[in-house]
Amino acid sequence: MSQALPKREENYSGWYNELVKKASLAENSPIRGCMIIKPYGYAIWEKMQSLLDKKFKDTGHTNAYFPLFIPKSYLRREAEHVAGFAKECAVVTHYRLKNTEDRQDLVVDPAAKLEEELIIRPTSEAVIWNTYKNWIQSYRDLPLLINQWANVVRWEMRTRLFLRTAEFLWQEGHTAHATKEEAQKEAMQMLAIYADFVENDMGIPVLKGIKTENEKFAGAEVTYCVEALMQDGKALQAGTSHFLGQNFAKAFDVTFANKAGKLAYVWGTSWGVTTRLIGALIMTHSDDDGLVLPPRLAPIQVVIIPIYKSKAELHAIAEKVARIKTDLEAQGISVKFDDRDTHKPGWKFAAYELQGIPIRLAIGPKDLQNNTVELARRDTKEKEVVPMEGVGKAIKVLLDAIQKNIYQRALHFREANTTNVDTYEAFKEVIERRGGFVMAHWDGTTETEEKIKTETKATIRCIPLAAKEENGTCIYTGKPSKKRVVFAKAY
Amino acid sequence: MSQALPKREENYSGWYNELVKKASLAENSPIRGCMIIKPYGYAIWEKMQSLLDKKFKDTGHTNAYFPLFIPKSYLRREAEHVAGFAKECAVVTHYRLKNTEDRQDLVVDPAAKLEEELIIRPTSEAVIWNTYKNWIQSYRDLPLLINQWANVVRWEMRTRLFLRTAEFLWQEGHTAHATKEEAQKEAMQMLAIYADFVENDMGIPVLKGIKTENEKFAGAEVTYCVEALMQDGKALQAGTSHFLGQNFAKAFDVTFANKAGKLAYVWGTSWGVTTRLIGALIMTHSDDDGLVLPPRLAPIQVVIIPIYKSKAELHAIAEKVARIKTDLEAQGISVKFDDRDTHKPGWKFAAYELQGIPIRLAIGPKDLQNNTVELARRDTKEKEVVPMEGVGKAIKVLLDAIQKNIYQRALHFREANTTNVDTYEAFKEVIERRGGFVMAHWDGTTETEEKIKTETKATIRCIPLAAKEENGTCIYTGKPSKKRVVFAKAY
Numbered sequence: 007m008s009q010a011l012p013k014r015e016e017n018y019s020g021w022y023n024e025l026v027k028k029a030s031l032a033e034n035s036p037i038r039g040c041m042i043i044k045p046y047g048y049a050i051w052e053k054m055q056s057l058l059d060k061k062f063k064d065t066g067h068t069n070a071y072f073p074l075f076i077p078k079s080y081l082r083r084e085a086e087h088v089a090g091f092a093k094e095c096a097v098v099t100h101y102r103l104k105n106t107e108d109r110q111d112l113v114v115d116p117a118a119k120l121e122e123e124l125i126i127r128p129t130s131e132a133v134i135w136n137t138y139k140n141w142i143q144s145y146r147d148l149p150l151l152i153n154q155w156a157n158v159v160r161w162e163m164r165t166r167l168f169l170r171t172a173e174f175l176w177q178e179g180h181t182a183h184a185t186k187e188e189a190q191k192e193a194m195q196m197l198a199i200y201a202d203f204v205e206n207d208m209g210i211p212v213l214k215g216i217k218t219e220n221e222k223f224a225g226a227e228v229t230y231c232v233e234a235l236m237q238d239g240k241a242l243q244a245g246t247s248h249f250l251g252q253n254f255a256k257a258f259d260v261t262f263a264n265k266a267g268k269l270a271y272v273w274g275t276s277w278g279v280t281t282r283l284i285g286a287l288i289m290t291h292s293d294d295d296g297l298v299l300p301p302r303l304a305p306i307q308v309v310i311i312p313i314y315k316s317k318a319e320l321h322a323i324a325e326k327v328a329r330i331k332t333d334l335e336a337q338g339i340s341v342k343f344d345d346r347d348t349h350k351p352g353w354k355f356a357a358y359e360l361q362g363i364p365i366r367l368a369i370g371p372k373d374l375q376n377n378t379v380e381l382a383r384r385d386t387k388e389k390e391v392v393p394m395e396g397v398g399k400a401i402k403v404l405l406d407a408i409q410k411n412i413y414q415r416a417l418h419f420r421e422a423n424t425t426n427v428d429t430y431e432a433f434k435e436v437i438e439r440r441g442g443f444v445m446a447h448w449d450g451t452t453e454t455e456e457k458i459k460t461e462t463k464a465t466i467r468c469i470p471l472a473a474k475e476e477n478g479t480c481i482y483t484g485k486p487s488k489k490r491v492v493f494a495k496a497y
Numbered sequence: 498m499s500q501a502l503p504k505r506e507e508n509y510s511g512w513y514n515e516l517v518k519k520a521s522l523a524e525n526s527p528i529r530g531c532m533i534i535k536p537y538g539y540a541i542w543e544k545m546q547s548l549l550d551k552k553f554k555d556t557g558h559t560n561a562y563f564p565l566f567i568p569k570s571y572l573r574r575e576a577e578h579v580a581g582f583a584k585e586c587a588v589v590t591h592y593r594l595k596n597t598e599d600r601q602d603l604v605v606d607p608a609a610k611l612e613e614e615l616i617i618r619p620t621s622e623a624v625i626w627n628t629y630k631n632w633i634q635s636y637r638d639l640p641l642l643i644n645q646w647a648n649v650v651r652w653e654m655r656t657r658l659f660l661r662t663a664e665f666l667w668q669e670g671h672t673a674h675a676t677k678e679e680a681q682k683e684a685m686q687m688l689a690i691y692a693d694f695v696e697n698d699m700g701i702p703v704l705k706g707i708k709t710e711n712e713k714f715a716g717a718e719v720t721y722c723v724e725a726l727m728q729d730g731k732a733l734q735a736g737t738s739h740f741l742g743q744n745f746a747k748a749f750d751v752t753f754a755n756k757a758g759k760l761a762y763v764w765g766t767s768w769g770v771t772t773r774l775i776g777a778l779i780m781t782h783s784d785d786d787g788l789v790l791p792p793r794l795a796p797i798q799v800v801i802i803p804i805y806k807s808k809a810e811l812h813a814i815a816e817k818v819a820r821i822k823t824d825l826e827a828q829g830i831s832v833k834f835d836d837r838d839t840h841k842p843g844w845k846f847a848a849y850e851l852q853g854i855p856i857r858l859a860i861g862p863k864d865l866q867n868n869t870v871e872l873a874r875r876d877t878k879e880k881e882v883v884p885m886e887g888v889g890k891a892i893k894v895l896l897d898a899i900q901k902n903i904y905q906r907a908l909h910f911r912e913a914n915t916t917n918v919d920t921y922e923a924f925k926e927v928i929e930r931r932g933g934f935v936m937a938h939w940d941g942t943t944e945t946e947e948k949i950k951t952e953t954k955a956t957i958r959c960i961p962l963a964a965k966e967e968n969g970t971c972i973y974t975g976k977p978s979k980k981r982v983v984f985a986k987a988y
């Protein structure tokens with residue numbers, strides 16, 4: 007192994023960056039702000055895609071694919087949307103290069119200027135609602151429940167691997183409904199699906215809530231979100247689900263004949279999660295020795311490492327391993343047997359710790375004698391020697407235990423780092439010293455929200471759906487408030 | 498149903514275009530040359546992806562993701578490559594829009610001009626080999642076996658849904674090897690995987706061959722391809738696998754230390770198939786009534802349609818259907834039960850014929866009495882009444898039979914439309930009147946190939962790997978030739 011990672015306590019941000027690189031998850035490309043997702047990182051994304059895609063399909067959604075390009079004029083249509091999105095984006099102005107006269111260089115061919123510039127999609131509401139106009143005539147065409155897996159581009163100035171990149175991968179659901187109630191229900195359903203995925207598959211507890219006017223999606227009536235807390239006390243928005251009202255239907259003139267034969271505007275939702283979830287995964291569970299992956303998203307769940315001196319020993323171990331491997335694979339558990347003779351077991355132990363493999367199974371000469379193996383779990387670093395007989399079942403149980411444990415650990419962390427405050431002094435103190443989720447009363451105005459943000463860098467992450475009604479006063483203005491909202495510094 | 502499709506005999510191209518639209522596979526978008534892949538078309542692509550992805554992984558490849566953008570200067574590096582690719586492409590020149598002063602319009606912000614223009618990838622050799630330079634130092638880093646599922650853009654002037662679009666979806670494999678032999682073996686292996694997929698999953702017979710110098714990929718040493726024959730007698734290139742030699746390694750300075758510690762250039766391959774395969778699928782099997790899908794790629798394999806007058810009848814049918822559906826799904830067969838009361842059975846029959854569902858199962862009052870169902874297969878339109886008992890097994894057998902039959906039918910078509918010719922007169926006659934694959938001797942020069950192309954529009958599709966050695970003379974120049982090559986007009 008090369009050098010150790012920086013310690014989280016000392017340099018959290020350096021720890022994250024190094025971990026992403028050393029665990030071979032992703033790296034920066036020479037193209038400003040664009041990342042290369044390396045095979046190991048991409049394998050985690052594939053696991054996420056597969057689990058989410060199933061949930062989407064189980065709730066009646068189908069996938070489709072819409073163009074990468076959006077004509078500039080489309081962005082103008084929904085006024086809020088353009089204000090929020092249109093500015094920082096990649097603009098295609100030409101469609102041809104040509105050789106210079108000396109044939110030594112390539113230049114943009116001025117003769118190949120587009121009549122109208124094309125924007126690389128920062129999100130696809132515009133192009134999709136323009137299409138829905140043709141797909142929807144009657145209530146019989148509704149609901150339309152479509153999702154797209156795609157790349158999008160937002161020209162971010164300050165980028166970080168997974169967390170904020172100019173190009174990223176995501177899914178974007180876009181649905182159309184006959185009634186407001188149905189669209190609202192859809193937006194809530196997708197929020198619940200995201201919460202279920204992030205909590206039960208990724209092992210990350212989330213708060214479900216509503217974004218303030220100021221923080222909501224440009225073009226939405228209501229933005230629902232799931233918010234998670236990272237180990238450095240900063241919040242990360244893990245997914246959003248928007249109730250769009252009739253905003254995009256009006257902007258793109260999407261109407262339908264209802265059962266009474268009257269024309270009405272369609273109601274819409276959109277919802278998405280991105281490769282940023284991989285950033286959340288890394289930052290929630292990992293430690294100073296490297297990545298810690300939840301078993302449900304680990305591309306390799308069990309790594310088997312032989313400890314041997316002679317070829318004969320390796321041979322005897324390999325025979326036992328073959329049986330264990332078959333048993334595990336029959337249970338749907340992914341296993342890697344690393345019998346390379348180019349690296350020592352200790353090196354391998356560290357390498358797989360860095361990569362966050364949930365369980366390491368080591369087997370050596372003593373184990374052969376005793377018919378045992380050693381199991382080490384990545385999350386707690388605990389080791390135990392168990393009988394070879396029944397090891398398949400033991401591993402299954404251990405994987406479930408790890409999945410539960412890392413969720414519980416993250417939940418305890420969040421609980422320990424959630425603070426109720428009732429004064430602005432206390433608020434500033436907590437935001438500055440401890441971070442975490444800070445629950446405070448707020449007067450409901452954008453003005454107050456902005457002032458607090460300017461003064462403390464903390465934003466309102468959401469108004470939690472589960473917030474209890476209680477009488478209080480805004481920490482900033484002293485005006486009355488009925489609910490606490492969640493403040494935090496955020497990624 | 499709306500109007501019938503044009504007949505293939507009368508208007509093949511109109512038939513294709515209408516079929517793509519009426520079967521809800523895809524449609525043109527307002528963005529020139531870019532298509533919208535609709536849910537049903539995309540579901541076929543997902544089936545293709547899933548089958549191919551498994552084959553790639555089973556042969557040791559992993560997926561990754563590289564940036565959408567390629568700096569213009571990268572395209573200059575591999576001289577052949579730039580000549581073949583760089584010209585017609587989408588060029589990003591700016592990264593911001595701004596409001597006009599009156600705030601009535603959005604314009605490109607001249608202050609946000611990129612220092613170096615970015616090209617939307619037409620293929621990713623340039624950006625990937627630039628990355629491989631950092632990933633490869635030693636023979637221990639090889640082979641590198643990576644695939645990417647992505648969108649690419651080639652600014653085509655004349656586009657057709659699936660067959661040729663400005664933006665399309667594909668997979669692109671990019672591998673790096675220590676030896677020439679290993680890279681050649683890899684290119685051949687991927688060719689075999691494509692041939693296996695196209696023949697056994699898509700049901701389309703292919704010729705495996707080598708592209709001529711003139712037709713090969715810009716930057717490759719050798720381009721292997723699989724070529725299929727469409728029902729109108731035109732050829733379609735279904736997939737390509739390139740042995741790149743050391744061309745990209747040299748262009749991007751990718752070297753490795755071999756076991757002897759000496760630096761050497763890496764050997765490469767690349768290989769890809771695209772959404773154009775959906776076009777091939779449509780054009781190979783479908784008929785004047787609509788799509789015909791091979792069972793292995795059909796998103797719905799069996800549609801069940803109830804024939805009833807009363808609610809009680811429907812209820813009795815639904816009970817039987819529930820059992821059949823459970824049985825089929827347990828076998829991994831996808832089933833749709835269309836019990837909508839808004840459409841008559843005849844309308845449904847036609848609709849599912851148009852969508853190419855391999856098997857239609859109809860069940861009416863007489864069937865209830867007799868404990869039977871009617872099975873209709875889409876490929877031959879044959880119907881038979883079978884006992885309800887054991888229908889699951891009968892359907893399984895029938896699906897296999899359909900898969901085999903459509904392959905055999907396409908193979909017979911190809912055989913009947915493959916002609917050996919020995920004179921240029923006969924060649925022109927066949928190309929003009931019958932089309933199909935024309936096997937002829939050729940002198941091996943680009944000059945002759947170009948002349949034949951100019952005069953007849955036929956190109957050399959490939960030099961078949963299976964071509965027998967035989968003495969002959971070039972149909973155009975009379976020069977000696979050892980093998981027949983395959984000519985055809987092509988998509």
